[in-house]
Amino acid sequence: DAKTTQPTSMDCAEGRAANLPCNHSTISGNEYVYWYRQIHSQGPQYIIHGLKNNETNEMASLIITEDRKSSTLILPHATLRDTAVYYCIVRVGQGSGNTPLVFGKGTRLSVIA
Amino acid sequence: EPEVTQTPSHQVTQMGQEVILRCVPISNHLYFYWYRQILGQKVEFLVSFYNNEISEKSEIFDDQFSVERPDGSNFTLKIRSTKLEDSAMYFCASSEEIGAAISGNTIYFGEGSWLTVV
Numbered sequence: 001d002a003k004t005t006q007p008t009s010m011d012c013a014e015g016r017a018a019n020l021p022c023n024h025s026t027i028s029g030n031e032y033v034y035w036y037r038q039i040h041s042q043g044p045q046y047i048i049h050g051l052k053n054n055e056t057n058e059m060a061s062l063i064i065t066e067d068r069k070s071s072t073l074i075l076p077h078a079t080l081r082d083t084a085v086y087y088c089i090v091r092v093g094q095g096s097g098n099t100p101l102v103f104g105k106g107t108r109l110s111v112i113a
Numbered sequence: 114e115p116e117v118t119q120t121p122s123h124q125v126t127q128m129g130q131e132v133i134l135r136c137v138p139i140s141n142h143l144y145f146y147w148y149r150q151i152l153g154q155k156v157e158f159l160v161s162f163y164n165n166e167i168s169e170k171s172e173i174f175d176d177q178f179s180v181e182r183p184d185g186s187n188f189t190l191k192i193r194s195t196k197l198e199d200s201a202m203y204f205c206a207s208s209e210e211i212g213a214a215i216s217g218n219t220i221y222f223g224e225g226s227w228l229t230v231v
Contacts, residue, residue, distance in 0.1 A: 038156070041150070043204050043224045043225050044222045045222070046220070049219065098144040098168075098208050099169075100169060100220075
């Protein structure tokens with residue numbers, strides 16, 4: 001079962017920042033937080049991941065709380081093409097083998113014009 | 114940008130027939146995965162594969178399923194005798210092997226193969 005809790009759905013106005021929260025209160029010290037999205041039954045697309053520091057790439061920013069029990073994915077300027085289901089997943093990222101991703105139901109983000 | 118490619122994009126098959134779904138992982142990746150997604154449901158892990166053997170599998174991956182890396186580039190999922198409930202999107206994925214010093218290892222997915230069993 002997924003070890004994260006996300007809201008079922010969210011709306012965001014086009015051009016505004018989309019802030020998607022995720023709770024992972026049982027995260028272990030060696031588990032990373034990964035974010036993926038799935039646009040209408042396409043393959044899950046990797047967005048970003050982090051361990052404890054905040055991370056930023058060309059797609060998004062990831063803010064992880066100091067206690068690591070929650071995080072927020074930020075899409076700084078949402079566009080209509082960002083409408084998708086967003087998955088927050090915790091997973092061991094290094095060390096003993098490549099553990100698979102376990103997907104929950106995610107957050108359905110609707111970007112509105 | 115390197116990507117995972119899958120064929121066919123869509124296949125319709127008769128119940129009881131064998132199906133082979135094919136995948137070409139990203140070239141320097143050594144871990145391979147199959148996932149499936151039944152219409153309207155979650156993405157579910159089926160199996161992971163490393164060093165020419167299954168490293169982990171879910172309870173969905175029963176004796177009807179098998180995986181193979183027949184050559185240096187392809188990774189296949191075979192369903193021996195398809196059932197109606199095997200109708201789903203099947204996603205192949207791959208990731209690099211990492212050492213302890215490297216932070217995180219990302220899994221990259223293909224666009225999927227739609228399987229419809231009639």
